[in-house]
Amino acid sequence: MTQSALVPSSLCREAEDKREATRKIGYVARAATVFRVDRLIVYPDPDGAGRWGDGFVETVLRYAATPPYLRKEVWDRRDELECVGVLPPLRVATQTGSGSDDSGSLRQGIVTEVGSDGRVRVNCGMQHPISLAVPGDRTIREGERVTVRISSRRPVRAKIVDQPPPGYQVDRANLDAALSRPDAGVRIAASRHGQSLTTERLGRLVGTIASAGDMTVAFGAPERGLPAILGVEPGAVDPCTVDELAAAVDAAERNDETVTGSGSDGPRFDLWLNTVPNQGSEVVRTEEAMFATLGPLTLTE
Template identity: 65%
Template sequence: SLTGSESNGSGSLRQGIVTEVGPEGRVRVNCGLQHPISLVVPPEMAVDERERVTVRISSRSPVRAKLVDEPRPGFEVTRADLSAALDRDDAGVRIATSRHGVELTTGRLTDVVGRIERDGMTVAFGSPGRGLPAILDLPADSLARSWPVDGEDEADAESGVESGAPGRFDLWVNAVPNQGSGVVRTEEAMFAALGCLNLKEK
């Protein structure tokens, strides 16, 4: 949550999920308090069940809160097919993560962080039950290709990104080398991969 005072009121801003849309313009919202709370929807807002909303809490005991139509801090969560995400104009460097990919090292990371900082990136993760190779029906032994080296295509050498990688990705990366287990939980893989790939070039 964000705490402090702003021009339209004081209190803390919290993110919540609408769990039920009721009559008379009221909704029930789960926003991290002990129980979901019932709130009036402002006339200028329209919300649906399972929608993410912003709640301003001015008192916890008794609970006083209201829905506010303000920009939500943090990540924006959307649903999209993988092909649609890879086809976006702002997809940047398209990176797939897999234990069968090229092991991420400090040298290889240096090759790609400049391009990521300039163009952004789209990173795809599998699941503990099915990794990306199985999901995309790709042979695992085709993924660990060598990193670009001097003398390759000029565009590839400049970007540090491998051309022709399987599955419409620019790179297949193993971000947790020596992981010591057959699978890594998706949330652990996200922290490991994004923590490295978001490093700055300088």
């Protein structure tokens, strides 16, 4: 199952300074890590950008996702990273296998040297860069990030594998493109104008997401929710209910098709969902909405 979360480039629009903005992005990174989001996509919101540059959110998210042992190697000094000392540690859980030749933990590495003998030297957080064979069907360049499976540290036994590293990946795309991905799955707009999530609906929705196989959840910005970003009236959002979505997914499964959204909201969402139906604050911040939404939606049956 692939889980994607979409956040706007304007998610720091209300932050008073770069330190506060960086901390806010850190909480978004924490939410993505805690709930095992595979892909964080930053979509543009030029009308709500505020004082922060267009690439600020994306840059800080990428930095946060970089393992500490690689940050010095990957990142030079940049204005966007001036306050990254306030970022909370992600402590990404390593993916570990057992009982096979491929057992071991996955780590990110960066290629520091390419040899002429089909081998490369990779910095992956060991005491020194290690020499690894390049898989036969790959061309690897100096500076490229790779995934390394380490099965033993003493002696060192490791190999480059064709798997995504632990943690989330960061992409940049507009909403239409992000929602049109083949692995978008069930596309949910998190909004206070959506259908309220209840205990009765939750079980049906979790089962529907499991049947679809993938999930994409889009979030808005503080005081600028998805209807405002999309330029639509709150009353014009897609009226699809959880029961209707479940029926649509069932029908798509029977016909071997992809579930498609409906309504006039521009980008096609399958469901508008309010996961904080009794909010006690006038504004739910993006990072708060991520915890409130991804928590129930990633429950298992």
